[in-house]
Amino acid sequence: MFSLLGGLALLAGSFLLLKLGTFYWERSRLPPGPLPFPVLGNLWQLSFRLHPEMLLQLAEAHGRVFTVWVGSTPVVVLSGFRAVKEALISNSEQFSGRPLTPLFRDLFGERGLICSNGHTWRQQRRFCLVTLRGLGRGRLALEGQLQEEVAELAEAFRQKQGRPFDPQVLIVRSAARVIGALVFGHRFLSEEPIFQQLTQAVNFGLAFVGTVWRRLYDLFPWALRHLPGPHQELFRYREAVRGFISQEISRRKLRAPEASEDFISCYLAQITKTVDDPVSTFNEENLTQVVIDLFLGGTDTTATTLRWALIYMVQHGAIQERVQQELDEVLGTAPIVCYEDRERLPFTRAVLHEAQRLSSVVAVGAVRQCVTSTRLHGYSVPKGTIILPNLASVLHDPEHWETPCQFNPSHFLDKDGNFMVNEAFLPFSAGHRMCPGDQLARMELFLMFATLLRTFRFQLPEGTPGLRLEYVFGGTLQPQPQEICAVPRLSSCSPSSAPSREGL
Structure with missing residues (x-):
């Protein structure tokens, strides 16, 4: 009996030593980083979150390329423009993979645009880029x-x-209706229950990925799949959204084949066109997921950026006044703001870019995966390694921004006051996995920001002690809930009525 127990203990001890040996041998092959613990890795030190500021502190201690362990999975973190550029731009193909965590695999599968790889991803991305453009x-x-x-x-x-x-609420609703019109071909009414459910699903999902529950699910998926918790609400939202999209797809099938005025109609036409192609990945499952991906990517980031821009205008009253002066002088009594006006509004354009830079709403960016073994910043990176580009570190890189932690529109202006591009401005990421809807987002942000600043003066309510500038960490970096006042500018031209299509 004792010999049997002793043998089992020896076997268990040997297995543990083997696992520990494999763990630390694998660690020795990767870029340096903080010492991980067995099972949890560095999650305890990271408070179970890949917080951008904490990652910046680790970069100061371990270098621009370092490794943290999410449980037993190593993640190579890139900090600063040079490291991110080397991976995402100079070696974009090698770092074009997308790892699937247990949560994302259970939620989405390897379908659509965000979570697919290989042939499926290439076909879906190419189609999305061409169709959106x-x-x-x-x-x-x-x-x-x-x-x-x-x-x-x-x-x-x-x-x-x-x-x-x-x-x-008003800004999120507006951004969601924009992407909804593009995808579904009609504008939602704000009071429609399905529209409210769509926006609630996006908000809940993006908030959930910043919680400890997300990390616990990825560590123990076999248990969390069967246990109660907020993750189960996430799956209920998923089913409701999928059901709605399926209904929209069915409605589109009743239309004439040439009716391709929205994304779903274009995709259905592509399914018909490639029906005899044995390697085609165009099907309704991928269509459903691509629509979800477009909503996730096209609603929250735009809405959150605009919210930060208004907060910065409240904080910097003199800059707000200068934007409004430029808008008044250049646009005069023109009834609406047009996207082409941005070329004549360098300061307004610079202020909006600076709001995108300083807020860095995407935070650390979406993870990538090395599809072939390669070298990065002098280190060997094995095939399959997960890569995390800290986009906040790029947008706040002191080597490329004069005052990286301060709101400074001069970052985007030359000595003559003309708008200029900074190569370290990567709010939409870069390379093969760059946001495919960046052009829509740029147009939407400019028209919203310029119109609102032209129409209102934004300020704090009387008696308010001050702005709360600390962000809420989730799928994006959200502003704190807080009230502001939008005081109508009597001298401005009020865009109270929508422009006619003929007038455009």
């Missing part, structure tokens, strides 16, 4: 839709009559 090339029609949405957003602000309110 094609829909956007009817630029005047798309711009007209955006101007209509912006006019309604401004009207919603005006109805507050200068009283304190939190603009989050």
Whole structure:
């Protein structure tokens, strides 16, 4: 009996030593980093979150390329523009993979755009890029839709009559209706239950990925799949959203084949076109997931950036006044703001870019995976290694920004006051996995920001002690919930009515 127990103990001890030996041998092959613990890795030191500021502190101790362990999985973190550029731009193909964590595998599978790889990803991405650009090339029609949405957003602000309110709900609703019109071909009414459920699903999902529950699910998926918790609510939202998208797909099938005025119609036409192609990945499962991906990528980041931009204008009243002066001088009595106006509004454009830079809403960016063994910043990186580009470290890199932690529109202006591009401005990431909807986001942000600043003066409510500038960490870096006042500017031209399509 004792010999049997002793043998089992010896076997267990040997297995543990083997696992520990393998663990530390694998660690020795990767870039340096903080000492990990068995099972948890560095999650305890990281408070179970890949927090951008904490990763910046680790970069100071371990270098621009270092390794942290998420449980038993190594993650190579890239900090600063040079390291991120080397991976995502100079070696974009080698770092174009997308690892699937247990949570994302259970939620989405290897479908769609965000979580797919290989042939599926290449086909889906190419189609999304071409289709989104094609829909956007009817630029005047798309711009007209955006101007209509912006006019309604401004009207919603005006109805507050200068009283304190939190603009989050109105801005998120507006951004969601923009992407909804592009994907589904019709504008949602704000009170529609399915529209409210879609925005709730996006908000809940992005908040969930910043919680400890997300890390616990990835560590113990076999247990969490069967246990109660907020992750189960996430899966309920997924099923509801999939059901709605399936209904929309069924409606599109009843239309004439040539009716390709929205993304779903274009995708269905592509399914028909490639039905006899044995390697085609165009099917309704991928379509459903791509639509979810577009909503996730196209709603929160745009809305959050605009919220930060308004907060910065409240914080920097002199800059807000200078933006409004430029808008008044350049646009005069023009009834609406047009996207082409940005070329004549260098300061307004610089202020909006600076808001994107300083807020860095995407934080650490989406993880990549090394698809072939390669070298990065002098280190060997084996095939399959997970790569995490800390985009916040790029947008705050002191080598490329004069005052990286301060709001400074001069980062995007030359000595003559002309707008200029900075190569370290990567809010949409870079390389093969760059956001495919960046052009839509740029147009949407400019039209919203310029119109709102032209129409209102933003300020704190009387008696408010000050702005809360600490962000809420989740899927994106959200501003704290807080109220501001949108006081109508009597001298401004009020875009109270939507522009006509013929007038564009």
